[in-house]
Amino acid sequence: MPDAMHWKIQRDPYLAALWARHGEAAVWAAGFFFDDDDEDAPLDDVDWLCTPRPKREVCGPSPAVLLSTGGFCPIHKGHLAMMERAKLAAERAGWNVIGGYFSPGHDAYLQKKCGAAAMPAHERLRLCAEAVRTSDWLSVDPWESMHRRVSVNFTDVAARLRAYLRTHVDPRIEVLYVCGGDNARFAQAFTERGGCIVVARPGASAEYAHWRARLGKHPRVLWTDGTHARSSRDLRAAVWSAPPKRDLVLRCEDEHAVRSLGFDRARFAAFQRQLVSLLAPYVNVRTERMVPASVPVSTLPTISLDAMVPSTYQLAISRLFSLGGYELLGHVRRPGAPPLTEQIACIAPGRYALRDDDSVTGSTLKAARALLPSHVIVDDTHLAIRQRANEDVVDARDFLLGADHGGLVIALPGGGIGRAPYALPYVDPAVRASIPASHKLSTEIWELNACTFARTGLRVRDLPAPTRASFAQFGDSLPLERVCTWHSRNLQRFAGSLPPHE
Numbered sequence: 162m163p164d165a166m167h168w169k170i171q172r173d174p175y176l177a178a179l180w181a182r183h184g185e186a187a188v189w190a191a192g193f194f195f196d197d198d199d200e201d202a203p204l205d206d207v208d209w210l211c212t213p214r215p216k217r218e219v220c221g222p223s224p225a226v227l228l229s230t231g232g233f234c235p236i237h238k239g240h241l242a243m244m245e246r247a248k249l250a251a252e253r254a255g256w257n258v259i260g261g262y263f264s265p266g267h268d269a270y271l272q273k274k275c276g277a278a279a280m281p282a283h284e285r286l287r288l289c290a291e292a293v294r295t296s297d298w299l300s301v302d303p304w305e306s307m308h309r310r311v312s313v314n315f316t317d318v319a320a321r322l323r324a325y326l327r328t329h330v331d332p333r334i335e336v337l338y339v340c341g342g343d344n345a346r347f348a349q350a351f352t353e354r355g356g357c358i359v360v361a362r363p364g365a366s367a368e369y370a371h372w373r374a375r376l377g378k379h380p381r382v383l384w385t386d387g388t389h390a391r392s393s394r395d396l397r398a399a400v401w402s403a404p405p406k407r408d409l410v411l412r413c414e415d416e417h418a419v420r421s422l423g424f425d426r427a428r429f430a431a432f433q434r435q436l437v438s439l440l441a442p443y444v445n446v447r448t449e450r451m452v453p454a455s456v457p458v459s460t461l462p463t464i465s466l467d468a469m470v471p472s473t474y475q476l477a478i479s480r481l482f483s484l485g486g487y488e489l490l491g492h493v494r495r496p497g498a499p500p501l502t503e504q505i506a507c508i509a510p511g512r513y514a515l516r517d518d519d520s521v522t523g524s525t526l527k528a529a530r531a532l533l534p535s536h537v538i539v540d541d542t543h544l545a546i547r548q549r550a551n552e553d554v555v556d557a558r559d560f561l562l563g564a565d566h567g568g569l570v571i572a573l574p575g576g577g578i579g580r581a582p583y584a585l586p587y588v589d590p591a592v593r594a595s596i597p598a599s600h601k602l603s604t605e606i607w608e609l610n611a612c613t614f615a616r617t618g619l620r621v622r623d624l625p626a627p628t629r630a631s632f633a634q635f636g637d638s639l640p641l642e643r644v645c646t647w648h649s650r651n652l653q654r655f656a657g658s659l660p661p662h663e
Contacts, residue, residue: 178353191349204320211586213483215260227261239389247339247358250385262302270312282306283591290487329574342369360387407595409444465516468566486593492528496627510536563624579631611645
């Protein structure tokens, strides 16, 4: 046995315990590898808010989440079936399962494994989110794929997820790692701490049987049957090709969109001009100028879903997304607005025109119509922007920290709802606005924000309440310029353009 364990093993709570009892050979046998970075992957990385809160509330004496790592290139029904079988096994063993996470691997890992068929992380995350869209417990964790410099060990992912959830959700949460029978040796990593669930897989019966014979009675390892033999290899194309450059409509507004920040017309106009220049290399962008005083669009009284459009009545409803923007969690009242039931009760019976800014998916319009009582009749729908085929629409204020009603409405890891600009780690522009190069563009967006807030004297306490909730970890007094710089430098580290220690 070596005199001292390598620091990358020592920092890992699972592998360090395994090494201490069984030696370094057991660590290697459990699937450990030395990654390509001398300093990266701190496993107490809990301040970088990118992982969604579990979908279920904490309950019972033994709360746990399940975690599965892998390429997911692409995700398929076998992965979902594996997690469902693992959940049943965990619950039979007395665990209170409050959530489960698919964690797609880093692009560097996929390129080695799949070559030209490797799909980029944002696309695999999008597909994973679509696969769990109707699940009441499964989610997607982008930390491993989007917020690391290199490929990392599966125990790194488990350790960081455990620390993150214990900090933001509940200090009792345990992470149970889930793997198929073909990777049954991974269970060794959790024999001293945590737990593992191995799900049998057709074609891997010998591997499953071998490790079950060695570890089958271990209290931290659960074994369960599985019947789904499908492989991602059977589903992916021989070569993955990026979609063509997308068309984007950028809605630009006047200073009414930044009243809370106290910006004048010139400062916000400069931000929007520079934003167009940032987006131009990635998408075909055209701008639409929007002003609050609009020409009447109907002889009917109006109900507006757009906070920036005057109307007879406002219905302040918003889509709620998980961190990263990968999963739509439903529709809620706009942050800061009264409950939807109160808003609707104020609308007089009659016939109305329903107004919104755009209808890329139409989900908000459908949700609003479903909420309205039978005595409120919608005879007409008017959109401020009617996008062309294959065009996405986004507001310029969505990219500015603290703009009024700007950014994405997100579920915060500690509970509650906040807002955040369209930039990593809070929102992936590739998924929410079809803008690729997520890290580079997000870095540029944060740098543009830093320049915009320079010499303004604005601090976290000056943000609108919903945005302030998302950035509460920085305290009230930190200047917004420094908040933005902190984000841009972290993103540069993850992209490899800055060394980890700077």
